[in-house]
Amino acid sequence: MVSELSPTPGARSVSADTQGVRPPLPVKMVIAGGFGVGKTTTVGAISEIEPLTTEASITSVAAGVDDLSHTPQKVTTTVAMDFGCVTLDPTLKLYLFGTPGQERFGFMWDDLIEGALGGLVIVDTRRLDDCYAAVDYFEHRQIPFAVAINAFDGKVEHDLNDVRWALDVGEHVPLTVFDARSRGSVRDALLVVLEHALAAVEK
């Protein structure tokens, strides 16, 4: 069967038939948000590899106009998904997956993000509507997430409380401002998500 990696380095002896190559424990985070909001830029700013693109399937729940029964139609669609990774140490590798689009429909990324440590929802303050779907999704799935406003040099014109009100996210959801092009800024935004996730676990 498929082996499960232990979180403790060296806890599992390596079977001889893979030349002693022991893969790192993989963990993942999800980068979500509307079309063109900077998901791939965010992944690329911190990834040790050029972001890769793979074809994956997601399920869209589209209420068809021609559907007389008014039941939502589930449609499996092939989408392009960008991702990157960061080797944190030889035993631990963080993958960052940018969620594919489909903002105007219901969608199910479950197959892609099952087991994610948390999510970062990227927001463009000029198009706040685009991120509602992602916020709703993480809230429903009870995946820890933070909202990050992508702003040039990490500065925004708006008062953060106004943005929070407009987004209708509760006080329990961390809200931060970052610059998707900056490695340090992306790192800090991811840390906001992880510290939020850790606080929830330790509660």
Added chain:
Amino acid sequence: MTTAGEPSGDDDTAWGAEAPASVVRPFLLTAGRIAGGDSLVPPMPIETQVVSTDMGLAALDALVFDQHRDIIAVCRQPQSLAEIAAKLRMHLNVIRVLADDLRADGQLALYAPQADSARDATVLRRVIDGLRAIPDSRGAIRER
């Protein structure tokens, strides 16, 4: 189920510059089997690590299908399912099926992620510590 070979290209990146898709239709290789989507079998997590076994590497030249050979060759270094799919330009769900076939044949070893990482404070702390050590810019040491 839509299994279009053409990605919808509706994310941040343009697809115009990509190489043409393989002439072999992806799900032909899996004999129609699919993973994920409407499949009843829970799909393997996309970050599942895959490594070629000695048996797989020894069989490399004897394998009939290019796709099997490519997967084993690329997994000399541990790779995630997502990386294999991206590098070989194949649909993730095709890779899921083929990797599981090769595992059953003893040619690949698969290592699933720890099931409860997201609720494990030890894992979360390790990731936090690892990220904190990343400098602001490439090649620079972060000032604390």
